[in-house]
Amino acid sequence: MTPRAYRVAKVGAEVTVPLAILAGWQLWTAHAGSQYFPTLWTILKEFREMWLFSQFGEHVVPSLERIGLGFGIAVVVGIALGIPIGLSRWARLWTMPHIEFWRAVPPPALLPISIILLHSIENRQKVAFISFFCVFPVLLNTIDGVRGADPTLVDTARSFRIPRRERIWRLVLPAAAPQIAAGMRNSLSLAVITMVLAEWWSSTRGVGYVLLISKNTFQMAPMWAAIVLIGLLGYLLNVLFLLAERRLLAWHRGWRAAEGA
């Protein structure tokens, strides 16, 4: 297949398959007449009324803020902790069991305790909750990336007597960057999941809150509209992330292609 034909096929698959699914949904729901599964048109109409843009400021903006803050804090903390742990065998020995334990705990299990521990049901609790879970993919990938630094490059740096701080900043961190980015991408989708979860408990604003309230009051069209929005949000965030990664880590794609040649 020529590259051009491949691109056309790729875009086609990305557009036509979802369209076919939506058409299938419309056909099926129009015939089924179930109150739980409104038709596509009903959902889209609801979507437009709710999110474009009458409730956007009230519910979407707070959710986006929480994702942004929670994810941002997780990235900073994950990298800052991951570098020293990755560099030191002793640090790994002491910390890895705890990291493995806490990352294995499912987020819903910690929701009640987060409220008690933080004495808060405000944004502070929601953001802390999100960033707690988003830290792990960044942290583990940073540790791995830092450990995986090429020994030849490390020897090169040592033989040139490059000071430790500069070595970390100019060699260790860039070398680990592609793997850290992979961890960040996982964290970003986790941020959307934990955002919805956090907003299910004691909140009055946010997309997750709208979803739960609609469900509890049997308003199926708004519930579905919220589900569609959350899905789109996750998808768009991922696309934005990939675009940024492609720009910032362009060297990595080129390098890998050259190595493979």
Add this chain to the structure above:
Amino acid sequence: MLEIRHLAKTYGSGDKVTHAIADVSFTVEDGEFVCVVGPSGCGKTTLLKCVAGLLRPTRGEILLRGKRVTEPPEELALVFQEYGRSLMPWTSVRNNVLLPLRHKKLSRLERSRLVEDSLASVDLTRFIDHYPWQLSGGMQQRVAIARALAYQPSILLMDEPFASVDAQTRGDLEDLVLQVRDEYGITILFVTHDIDESVYLADRVVVLTHAPTEVKEVVPVDIERPRDQIATKELAEFAHLRGHVARLVRREQVATPEGVEIPAP
């Protein structure tokens, strides 16, 4: 002057002890070009890493200008065989060469002059803003050489630097090293498994035994300079020395006892 005195290196302990280097002594005079050859697995890289201060010898000592080497010395630079892995793929040729200069007390102008001069001397000025992986293998190794030169060492250690490039490029790189050696007036300690290369380049060739390694013989190479890839290799003297070194190495290769292959550290 570089002095290696009764250097020994063992890995592991107890039953699992491996004697990589038993007892190696030789000296490298200022401005001299010394090649080290030996059978595969004889601990050439281990020896070089000890000299570079990257590995601590088990016994013996290394003196660089009378000072004992315990950490990487300031007046020493190292070029590895794996150019693709010793260069940073995420940044330009310029920044790769600049890397060891950033922490030196130099002005901005001096730094960029050193970078540009060293890249000019390996004929890579045009590629200063390329990524290393956009260049061929031989060119990447020239970047690594330029980086070592920019660091302004008095002694340059090279660990089988041309083992991964094709024969044509290899000859060009050998001549380049001889040329920059004159230009910069540096001492070179060059490890190789290629006997032709060692005789072509060196003032003296140090032949090592199989592991546990000792010095088999130090062969002086009194072939006049400048050397030439074709003319020098036609000389009877060259053929004679080449044959002599090859025989020494082959005897060691054959004599290698089963099971003492030394894994690279």
